[in-house]
Amino acid sequence: MSNKYIMQVEKLNIHHGDLQAIHDVSMNFERGAVISIIGANGAGKSTLLNALVGLHKPTSGKITFCDENITGMLTSKITSKGLSMTPEGSGIFEDMTIMENLLLGSYLPEAKKVRNEQLKLVFELFPVLKEKEKQLATFLSGGQRQMLAIARAIMAKPKMIICDEISLGLAPVIIKDIYRILKMINETGVTLVIVEQEVKRSLKYSDYAYVLVKGRVVMEGPSQELPETEVSNAYFGIDKYN
Amino acid sequence: MNVIIQAIVTGLLLGGLYALVGVGMSMIFGVMKLTNLAHGDFMILSSFIIVVFLQHVTNNMFVALILTIIVMLFFGTIVQKFLINRVIDKGADSPLLVMFGLSVIIQNALFLIFGPNAQIINTELMRTNIVSTQMLSVSALHLVNFLVAVAIIVALTVIMNKSSLGRAIRASSSNIKAAELMGINTKRMYIYAMGLTIIVTCVAGLLVGSTFMYFNFTGTQYLIIAFGVVVIGGMGSLMGTLIGGMILGLSQLLGATFFGTPYQTLSGFLVLLIILSIRPQGLFSKAIRK
Numbered sequence: 176m177s178n179k180y181i182m183q184v185e186k187l188n189i190h191h192g193d194l195q196a197i198h199d200v201s202m203n204f205e206r207g208a209v210i211s212i213i214g215a216n217g218a219g220k221s222t223l224l225n226a227l228v229g230l231h232k233p234t235s236g237k238i239t240f241c242d243e244n245i246t247g248m249l250t251s252k253i254t255s256k257g258l259s260m261t262p263e264g265s266g267i268f269e270d271m272t273i274m275e276n277l278l279l280g281s282y283l284p285e286a287k288k289v290r291n292e293q294l295k296l297v298f299e300l301f302p303v304l305k306e307k308e309k310q311l312a313t314f315l316s317g318g319q320r321q322m323l324a325i326a327r328a329i330m331a332k333p334k335m336i337i338c339d340e341i342s343l344g345l346a347p348v349i350i351k352d353i354y355r356i357l358k359m360i361n362e363t364g365v366t367l368v369i370v371e372q373e374v375k376r377s378l379k380y381s382d383y384a385y386v387l388v389k390g391r392v393v394m395e396g397p398s399q400e401l402p403e404t405e406v407s408n409a410y411f412g413i414d415k416y417n
Numbered sequence: 418m419n420v421i422i423q424a425i426v427t428g429l430l431l432g433g434l435y436a437l438v439g440v441g442m443s444m445i446f447g448v449m450k451l452t453n454l455a456h457g458d459f460m461i462l463s464s465f466i467i468v469v470f471l472q473h474v475t476n477n478m479f480v481a482l483i484l485t486i487i488v489m490l491f492f493g494t495i496v497q498k499f500l501i502n503r504v505i506d507k508g509a510d511s512p513l514l515v516m517f518g519l520s521v522i523i524q525n526a527l528f529l530i531f532g533p534n535a536q537i538i539n540t541e542l543m544r545t546n547i548v549s550t551q552m553l554s555v556s557a558l559h560l561v562n563f564l565v566a567v568a569i570i571v572a573l574t575v576i577m578n579k580s581s582l583g584r585a586i587r588a589s590s591s592n593i594k595a596a597e598l599m600g601i602n603t604k605r606m607y608i609y610a611m612g613l614t615i616i617v618t619c620v621a622g623l624l625v626g627s628t629f630m631y632f633n634f635t636g637t638q639y640l641i642i643a644f645g646v647v648v649i650g651g652m653g654s655l656m657g658t659l660i661g662g663m664i665l666g667l668s669q670l671l672g673a674t675f676f677g678t679p680y681q682t683l684s685g686f687l688v689l690l691i692i693l694s695i696r697p698q699g700l701f702s703k704a705i706r707k
């Protein structure tokens with residue numbers, strides 16, 4: 176526990192075929208913090224996050240999680256180290272029931288041990304999932320899908336959760352609800368990395384933020400200290416960042 | 418009238434066996450969206466291996482089956498790990514070609530080793546009739562085939578729907594990325610799915626091999642039957658294959674009764690065509706996805 180950073184990313188470069196989506200990105204995620212990654216469509220946010228969990232192989236660079244080099248490791252292996260992710264578009268198992276989705280969240284032996292305890296927690300946080308536990312996930316609404324994705328991610332009692340565009344297309348009240356629950360999860364000591372397109376919300380709910388433009392980090396700092404207008408300018412590609 | 422009752426009973430019993438032939442193919446398709454063109458050859462290969470064990474190692478049918486399953490599991494793991502898993506994420510064509518190649522290899526290897534002669538697995542059951550009246554005669558073998566087939570398909574369905582392993586296998590077929598994020602090694606799940614399929618296929622190989630004569634190339638014939646069963650029942654639906662098999666068996670036997678034995682196979686596939694034109698996704702498939 177000597178290292179105050181739970182995850183460190185060093186000089187990461189990622190390609191999609193010939194197209195370079197991420198350029199020399201370095202990041203340090205502090206243990207227990209909420210980290211926000213802000214960027215417009217196509218900035219490379221999902222590419223970066225997918226690389227962090229091993230779904231996409233980086234061309235070069237190094238990713239360390241809990242003092243262990245996880246670069247190039249299989250996703251299923253990385254998950255077993257205590258890193259969960261809610262993928263873009265929730266990535267729930269559509270043709271399986273809510274309960275089956277949750278049980279899959281605690282598939283690994285370590286997670287199975289805490290299954291009952293986590294299931295109880297999940298149903299406290301999301302009572303709606305309890306009501307619908309026997310239904311197929313495909314019948315859930317957009318907000319409920321994101322809730323299921325978060326619930327499934329915490330079933331394994333992870334050290335860190337990465338959420339890719341958790342609020343996309345949701346009504347403001349639902350977004351507020353989801354962020355309230357994310358905060359509760361964070362308060363239990365789980366590090367959160369959230370991806371957002373809305374600058375104001377990102378800064379409000381996070382401790383530290385990175386702004387990503389065309390695959391490069393153009394701005395970073397404690398969220399309270401980052402001026403919203405400058406972040407917005409960077410985000411929209413105004414002036415010096417283009 | 419008697420002939421019709423006889424045809425219905427025999428057809429349904431035969432259908433159970435057909436279902437067992439098809440269920441492995443349905444499983445592989447359901448899990449990895451792969452049409453296993455060597456499925457029939459896997460089955461006939463196990464029929465050949467059972468005979469080898471019976472001739473050289475043991476007189477006990479059950480022991481021979483277990484030994485065959487062990488050999489075939491070894492074979493299936495190698496095929497899955499070093500052939501299918503290498504090409505499964507490279508589009509639809511390569512895995513298909515690999516399985517076709519494997520089919521050719523198995524048929525020719527069987528020819529080289531065992532020659533062109535007809536084979537059959539000898540069992541006492543073959544000569545026993547359970548019901549034998551003027552109205553109806555039911556051979557013990559057909560009844561055993563049916564009961565074993567139903568039991569195996571039910572067991573497979575329970576494993577897939579209720580166990581942690583089954584859930585993980587289904588998750589791997591539902592959404593690979595999400596499954597990996599749950600800590601599931603999806604390629605390993607494919608190996609397990611192949612393993613389950615192999616076990617079922619070996620049992621099918623024993624039953625088919627003791628019921629009908631077979632040759633090195635007979636696998637193709639059962640591939641077509643498996644296709645029929647799976648297409649009628651709906652790709653990937655295990656319980657559907659049971660109904661699919663019975664419909665195919667029934668239509669074959671009724672066709673043979675009304676139009677003569679040469680029309681047995683044809684009438685089976687005629688019914689298949691009719692069902693397909695009404696319900697292209699098969700009877701029990703959960704609608705068409707994507």
Ligand SMILES: Nc1ncnc2c1ncn2[C@@H]1O[C@H](COP(=O)(O)OP(=O)(O)OP(=O)(O)O)[C@@H](O)[C@H]1O
Binds near residue numbers: 216
């Ligand atoms: N599978 C792929 N193949 C080729 N190019 C890709 C692929 N995925 C993403 N890209 C490209 O990489 C760049 C970054 O995409 P990415 O999905 O990471 O952006 P994003 O920040 O997550 O965007 P959004 O907010 O729309 O989700 C884009 O230019 C995109 O076109």
Ligand SMILES: [Mg+2]
Binds near residue numbers: 339
């Ligand atoms: Mg994205």
